[in-house]
Amino acid sequence: MKSIDENAPDDVLRILVGNKSDLHQRIVISTQDGKKLANQYHVDYFETSAKSDSSPNVSKMFFYITEKLLDLKRPIPIEPGPPEPPRPFINCC
Numbered sequence: 001m002k003s004i005d006e007n008a009p010d011d012v013l014r015i016l017v018g019n020k021s022d023l024h025q026r027i028v029i030s031t032q033d034g035k036k037l038a039n040q041y042h043v044d045y046f047e048t049s050a051k052s053d054s055s056p057n058v059s060k061m062f063f064y065i066t067e068k069l070l071d072l073k074r075p076i077p078i079e080p081g082p083p084e085p086p087r088p089f090i091n092c093c
Helices: 001-006 031-041 058-075
Strands: 015-018 044-047
Touching: 015 031, 015 058, 031 044, 044 058
Parallel strands: 015 044
Antiparallel strands: none
């Protein structure tokens, strides 16, 4: 995260991803610790396994990123003000 903070634009989208969640016997960081670290950095946390077909979290992660990026690019709707009064008809000829 330090490298991102130092090198990326301020509005960069950041998430924390725990990979290889299918290797239960070799897990180094627990889900609880991953979530705690994500909370510390104010980012969302995902656990993924590209190898495991039973884990749809890879797709969820990419959909999440896509939605967030689209939200950043969507124009902010302008609230309509009061309607303009009708213009008078002027007969020019």
